[in-house]
Amino acid sequence: MDSQAHAARATWNLLHDLWMMTPKCRRSLRAADEAIRQARRDIDWLAVLPAQAAQVVLKTYHRAWKNCWEGRADAPNFKARFRTMMSVDIPQGRDLHVKRVHRRWGMVNIPKVGRIRFRWSRDLPVRKNANADNRITGARLVKDALGWHIAFRIQTLQSAPEPHTGSEVGIDTGVNVPLALSDGNHQDHGRPPRLPNGTADREKWLNPDEKAKLLRLEQQAAHRKSFHKRGEKTARRLQNTYDQIKRLRATATRRATDWQHQTTTELARAYGVIVVEDLDIPNMVKSARGTIDNPGKNVAQKSGLNRSISQEAWGRTVTMLTYKTARHGGTLHKVPAPNTSLRCSACGFITPGSRQDQSTFVCKNQDCGWSGNADHNAARNILHLYRMGHALIPAAGRAVVRRPRGVKPATAR
Known part of the structure; x- marks a missing residue:
């Protein structure tokens, strides 16, 4: 199975090499298919991969280019041996x-x-x-x-689900509270997202014994790597240590995904309408390092926040909610994200200084004074935007605001 996976990766790289060297006017799937057949006849270790699996590699490669042409993904590239997941x-x-x-x-x-x-x-x-x-x-x-x-x-073959008669709920994805709900039924995995010193805990899904083992393995790997010379093949003992570290981290990733699956299934069963923010996550996790001429500020703190956001996997949560709500007869809507965490959900005004920190919101409006959890406040604002008709509708590759006639933008309650 390992040999088949390596042959599939090599077939992808050869296809990419052939595609890039061929002039655009002469590129075709038929020529690429004939090249794959000839390569499997001439090279023994490529023939280890079944013919049907090799055809799937060609179809996947062509689909990758179509996704690039239609603006859904970047252009395909070569697959490295140690950074690519093996699959057949x-x-x-x-x-x-x-x-x-x-x-x-x-x-x-x-x-x-x-x-x-x-x-x-x-x-x-x-x-x-x-x-x-x-x-x-x-x-x-x-x-x-x-x-x-x-x-x-x-x-x-499945029958169409009955329309969900559950209530509406707004969900704010956060770092301190993973999923904050507008009705107060927050979903927390019970693990601290950040350490007391403000850095992100990469192994929060591991128990204390596993964390101690991971620390010991990382120290062992650093010690053995000090004897490794540049350009030499990695020693077997060092590679075994790396494999043990990978297994522990894969266990943590699997536990996080399992929690996401169970939580999103419960939400899809309980609520008929789920409203989330339309977040630009890649832009949120950009580095604050800056350039030499214009260096960034608080780079270490921003790096820890970026790791915490990436570990919570907000995009994967929304993807799960999308197909699970449809499976149970519900719907999922997105609303604009700006100012949902800065606006007071009680009075509707944005007052400077109301957002105390990551977890506390205290309205500075003299006529209001509402206080509570910052994520809960954002979830209430998200639901209110949907009820005011500010849900986003994808049209021609962009999102437009759907607002009922006669309804003004949401400013005050």
């Missing part, structure tokens, strides 16, 4: 022959590998209950620090 696609479900052995394990056929045992984590349409509307159409093998994993693609 199995596009045809009939080659898998999935069979359940007992409650916890199943067997699957991998082309050019053989029968492999895998952990049975959810129901699959095996031969007994498979039909044209409920069947396995393919699979994808992915390797991370914890080993190989298989994800099955399933085609199933």
Whole structure:
């Protein structure tokens, strides 16, 4: 399986090399397909990859260019050996022959590998209950620090969900409170987002024993790396230490993703309308280092905040909420993000100095004086913007504000 993954990565790099060297007027999928066939005939280690999997690499590469041309992604590039996730696609479900052995394990056929045992984590349409509307159409093998994993693609026929009759809620994604809800039912994973000295805790999803082990491994890796000379091959002991560090960090990432899945599922089941901010996350996590002529300020503090934002994975949370609300009959809306954390949710005015810190909001308006959690205040503002008709509608690649006739912009309550 490792050999197939390396062959798939090499096929991608060869395709990219061929595509960039060929003049634009002569580029075609047919020529690239013929080049792949000829390379698999001439190079033995490329032939380890099944022909169908090689065709998927070509389709994925062409899709990457289409995403670039349509403005959804950057141009594809070469895949490095140590920074690319190893993966292999199995596009045809009939080659898998999935069979359940007992409650916890199943067997699957991998082309050019053989029968492999895998952990049975959810129901699959095996031969007994498979039909044209409920069947396995393919699979994808992915390797991370914890080993190989298989994800099955399933085609199933489901009835349209009934409209959700739940209430409306605004959600503010934050650092101190991961998900602050407008009704006060905040979702917290119970782990401090930042250390007492203000820096981000990278391993907050690990227990104390695992954190101590990770610290010991990092110190061990630093000591062994001091004997490593530039240009030499990494020693086996140092590589084993790196592998143990990767496994611990992969465990933390898996726990964070599991919490996100469980929390977003509960929210999609409980609420019929979920409103979030339209955040430009890549712009929020830009470095504050600046340039030599114009250096930045508070660079270390901004770096810690950027790490905390990246660890909370706000974009992935919104993606999960989008398809889970649709699955349960609800809807998800986005509203403009400016001033949601600065405006008072009680009086509606923006008064300088009201935002005390990351967790406290005290309205400085003499006629108001409302105080509370800053994230809760922002969540209430988000819901109010939706009710005032300021939801964003994607049109022609941009977001426009939908405001009912006769309704003025939200300034005061």
